Amino acid sequence: MNPARVLADFRVFSRGYFRNAAALFFSLFFPIILIVLFGFIFSGSSSPVTLYVENYDGTSNASVSFLHALNQTGALTVDVIPVSTGNLSKWLANNSDPVGLVIPKGFAAALATPNESATTSLVLYTNPGDQVSSGVALGVVDGVANQFNLGLVHGKNVVTLENQNVGSTLYKYIDYLVPGLIGFSVLTSPMISMVEISSSYKKEHLFRQLSLTPLTKSEWLLSKVLWFVALAILSAAIMIGFGYGVFHAHFMITAALLPFLLVGPVFFVALGMLSGSVTRTPETAAIVGNVVTFPMMFLSGTFFPVSSFPPGLQAFAHLLPLYYIIDGMNQVMLFGNLGKAVIDLGIITAGSAVVFAAAVIVFQWRGE
Numbered sequence: 001m002n003p004a005r006v007l008a009d010f011r012v013f014s015r016g017y018f019r020n021a022a023a024l025f026f027s028l029f030f031p032i033i034l035i036v037l038f039g040f041i042f043s044g045s046s047s048p049v050t051l052y053v054e055n056y057d058g059t060s061n062a063s064v065s066f067l068h069a070l071n072q073t074g075a076l077t078v079d080v081i082p083v084s085t086g087n088l089s090k091w092l093a094n095n096s097d098p099v100g101l102v103i104p105k106g107f108a109a110a111l112a113t114p115n116e117s118a119t120t121s122l123v124l125y126t127n128p129g130d131q132v133s134s135g136v137a138l139g140v141v142d143g144v145a146n147q148f149n150l151g152l153v154h155g156k157n158v159v160t161l162e163n164q165n166v167g168s169t170l171y172k173y174i175d176y177l178v179p180g181l182i183g184f185s186v187l188t189s190p191m192i193s194m195v196e197i198s199s200s201y202k203k204e205h206l207f208r209q210l211s212l213t214p215l216t217k218s219e220w221l222l223s224k225v226l227w228f229v230a231l232a233i234l235s236a237a238i239m240i241g242f243g244y245g246v247f248h249a250h251f252m253i254t255a256a257l258l259p260f261l262l263v264g265p266v267f268f269v270a271l272g273m274l275s276g277s278v279t280r281t282p283e284t285a286a287i288v289g290n291v292v293t294f295p296m297m298f299l300s301g302t303f304f305p306v307s308s309f310p311p312g313l314q315a316f317a318h319l320l321p322l323y324y325i326i327d328g329m330n331q332v333m334l335f336g337n338l339g340k341a342v343i344d345l346g347i348i349t350a351g352s353a354v355v356f357a358a359a360v361i362v363f364q365w366r367g368e
Helices: 003-018 021-038 061-072 088-094 107-112 131-152 173-203 206-210 217-247 255-277 282-299 311-317 321-335 338-362
Strands: 049-055 076-080 100-103 120-126 159-165
Touching: 003 217, 021 173, 021 217, 049 061, 049 088, 049 131, 061 076, 061 100, 061 107, 061 131, 076 131, 088 100, 088 120, 088 321, 107 120, 107 159, 120 131, 131 159, 173 206, 173 217, 173 255, 173 282, 173 321, 217 255, 217 338, 255 282, 255 321, 255 338, 282 311, 282 321, 321 338
Parallel strands: 049 076, 049 100, 120 159
Antiparallel strands: 100 120
């Protein structure tokens, strides 16, 4: 592989890309428009919300009754996890679960001694990225707590509720949206461009002309990968800066974000090339590209939290490569969970190697 030929093709392709106003708009500015639109939109769901509970009051009658009352509402499904799990906020973040509740030790004792000094504070962790689950949990837990105050302690404010965000008390919806939209950009720019290029070049016999030059297939693909890596980094910088400047977003900017901006474009450049190579006409290629792209847009956690999907749809989302890119960026930008991010990166790296190899094999300079 000759670096000089790769660089020469990179320069030619980048100049053509900058001259294409539509391509630049959808690569760099369309995600910003989406930040503005979806930053204030919250999705809905009627499914029961799973509430994970650490009960430090053991099996006291009061705490068991409280959990039973939550279950009886039909809006929540209570799942008690061992207190040995430790920090519930971190556990929820690591497992991508939206809501959890901590019942403190002494809960029953406070209810048994209903005076002004006997109070007990429940801690409810919610995820701003899943406003529906968070809103349901907050409303139900607060309502049941008020029932206990009214019925058991004659209206005294013994049971209080403290609401904190999963992972950090600073996070808000826009913080979870920005990594998703960076993933959206990593998907759409290379996929749409490469599907169109591979099909139109084949129709216009440009690949046949390229085959007469010293440039190899691998060098041609590598130059495209380098361009879309640069574009992904630029797009991420714009969206992060926009999130900070306009919405005062809070997330960590670390070097651990870069691997996802490197490997993601490799996967989708190769996938776009593969999709265009197996079709005969640009029209068919566009259909195949949309069939591949649109499910990943909406089912990988870009706009809607995967945790709010039905179980079957969640399982399907875990089969999509974009899910691991977005989840990995969430782990490094929001939760500092490098262990989970490494797993996500390993999955998408292995997938990139397979898809890139398949694209090189299927892609033919002189194919019909």
